[in-house]
Amino acid sequence: MAALFILAWVYLRIGLIFVGGGYVLIPLLNHIMVEQYHWLTLRQFLDGVAISQLTPGPLAILATFTGVRVGGFTGGLVATVFIFLPCVTLMLVIGRNYHRLKNVDTIKKTLDGLLPAVVGMVGAAAWSLGAASLDGVKEFIVLGIGFAIFKWTKMSPMVVILGAGVVGWLLN
Numbered sequence: 810m811a812a813l814f815i816l817a818w819v820y821l822r823i824g825l826i827f828v829g830g831g832y833v834l835i836p837l838l839n840h841i842m843v844e845q846y847h848w849l850t851l852r853q854f855l856d857g858v859a860i861s862q863l864t865p866g867p868l869a870i871l872a873t874f875t876g877v878r879v880g881g882f883t884g885g886l887v888a889t890v891f892i893f894l895p896c897v898t899l900m901l902v903i904g905r906n907y908h909r910l911k912n913v914d915t916i917k918k919t920l921d922g923l924l925p926a927v928v929g930m931v932g933a934a935a936w937s938l939g940a941a942s943l944d945g946v947k948e949f950i951v952l953g954i955g956f957a958i959f960k961w962t963k964m965s966p967m968v969v970i971l972g973a974g975v976v977g978w979l980l981n
Contacts, residue, residue, distance in 0.1 A: 812880050813887050815846070820872055820891035835934035838871065839941075848879050855942050862970055869893065947980050 819841060823834060835858065842849045849857065861870040869892050876888025903910060910916055943949055955973050958964055 813884060816876055816879055816884055816887050817891045819846070820876075820888045821894060823872070824892045824895035836930075836937045839937060842875055848875050851941055853878070855938070858938065859970075859974075951976055951980075 823837065823841075826834075826837075839851075839854055843851050843854050857871045857874045861874065869889070872888040872892040873885045877885035880887065939952070943952060951973055954976075955969050958972075959966060959969050
């Protein structure tokens with residue numbers, strides 16, 4: 810039962826700072842799930858991130874994955890509800906008042922300050938994932954090819970992800 814309360818508290822806090830999308834949270838999630846609470850091994854964390862890319866709301870699904878690992882179905886439900894609770898509440902409040910809030914100078918300036926920080930956090934997340942998962946020449950080749958395809962073609966990210974999975978399976 811204590812594990813469920815910890816899950817709820819951890820995911821409520823994560824949900825409160827879920828600014829800029831899930832990728833900015835990868836370093837934080839890695840620290841909490843792998844290093845602090847040992848809910849997942851580094852390999853399980855990376856697998857969870859990879860699997861979650863195949864779903865809508867990728868890193869929120871990682872919360873469900875971790876919750877199930879910690880507390881079964883109930884843990885998955887608790888983690889999922891509590892990671893979404895802050896943003897749903899905030900969107901309900903903002904949605905009702907959007908027309909009034911969209912022209913508030915303080916809000917515009919705050920969002921202008923958040924954007925570069927979010928870009929920096931996404932870069933840090935990419936660095937963390939790369940440092941933890943790229944340990945051989947094959948991985949760097951797949952990374953380079955995936956980057957090139959995604960950057961310079963109009964191929965769906967889903968095709969790139971699935972293709973990388975097939976290449977990884979064939980190479981190992």
